Amino acid sequence: MESFRGLRIDREKEGIQARLETLHLEDLSPGSVVIRAYYSSVNYKDALAATGKGKIMQRFPLVGGIDVSGVVESSTDPRCRPGDKVLVTGYGLGSDHDGGYAGYVRVPADWVVPLPEGLSLYDAMALGTAGFTAALAIQRMEDNGQRPDRGLVLVTGATGGVGNLAINMLAGLGYPVVALTGKREAVEDLKTLGASQILFRQELEMGQRPLEKGQWGGAVDVVGGDMLSWLTRTVLPWGNIASIGLAGGSELHTTVMPFILRGVSLLGISSADCPMPLRQHIWQRLATDLRPRHLNQIVTGMVSLEELLPIFEGMLAGAHRGRTVVKIRDDEG
Incomplete structure (x- = not known):
């Protein structure tokens, strides 16, 4: 060779x-x-x-x-x-x-x-690990009861690859999506992808109480750190948080109260060692119902x-x- x-x-x-x-x-x-x-x-x-x-x-x-x-x-x-x-x-x-x-x-x-049939070699890498990870997060949330009628789904790090793809996939499934970003210039792009609301990171009031007002039916978090801690305090009863990234820090400061009083589920998303049967299922979904529009x-x-x-x-x-x-x-x- x-x-x-x-x-x-x-x-x-x-x-x-x-x-x-x-x-x-x-x-x-x-x-x-x-x-x-x-x-x-x-x-x-x-x-x-x-x-x-x-x-x-x-x-x-x-x-x-x-x-x-x-x-x-x-x-x-x-x-x-x-x-x-x-x-x-x-x-x-x-x-x-x-x-x-x-x-x-x-x-x-x-x-x-x-x-998978329906994807080109280019499409597969336009999705890549980011697309696979976003789809795996949605799959795990749905397996744990997430449905569009459960309320708003917040996506953090919205302008990154995982964030963009998660917004587009969730919106395509009928979920009402809120995009959280620090980039005001990205508003129109995020709306085009399917975000019904835009929140700006600079304007967040996270509070300090073990439980804050419930706002989100679920969340896809690619930031971690204080952001993830805040999400545990603000997700509505029986909502799911898919935890993907740690750009904002690897430590999690929270209490057990969101989990035992609201039934919130924190789902760790590890794409690297995903079992092959589930991996193939996710890629089939990426070629069909989860294919970003x-x-x-x-x-x-x-x-x-x-x-x-x-x-x-x-x-x-x-x-x-x-x-x-x-x-x-x-x-x-």
Whole structure:
């Protein structure tokens, strides 16, 4: 197999360094399936890994990228045949196994999801880990009784990839959605995606009581920290909070009162190790009833491997909106 380019992350004396390198198949982590990569995407976790601002990488050096879509090049497992269109998200991809930011990816067959009918390889990475995570949050909330008639669903971090996708998916299912953001310039975009109301983070009065006035039938939280604490105090009885991110902090300061007096459920959303049967079900929903109606609007850019590094810094600075797709090769697969 010919050589190919990949964004490799290493730990050096001056700290974590990410750079494009020429690679060969033998440089990659072991696996029974070799995928000719066509697309990946940019996620918050990718930015933390490539800049060294989060302890994401379990070993070095490693190709970054926690998701990928492409075509099976070769396989020793009968479940994956050469020519199959597939995708991989989560597991150890891009954290302890060479990831999607390379021309080829080699992974265990147990990680591989057949591309659902109705999605292209591009669509799969326009959704990527962010879309899968948002859909998994909705699935878990619905499994726990969330319904549109239970009241407003608040989505925090509304202008990010997960937030945009969650708003569009929830609105498409008939949920009344409130978007919480710090970016006033994003109001019209959020309304287009389906938010019926916009709240501004700067104007929130969180209070200090163990239970504040109940406002939300449920919530999708990508912020964590004080925001998540406030949500536990303001979600209505029997509502669900899907906890996804920790950009606002990893500690949770609350009491048991929301849980034992209001029956509030706090659902942890872990997309990386989602069991395969549920994973495949979620991807089928992403191709059908959860397919975002405004996916092209949510994708705010497409970059090459050579253009990735500046994107990471902007994402960590909070200047990034929506989803960025990474185009690995010129032909469409």
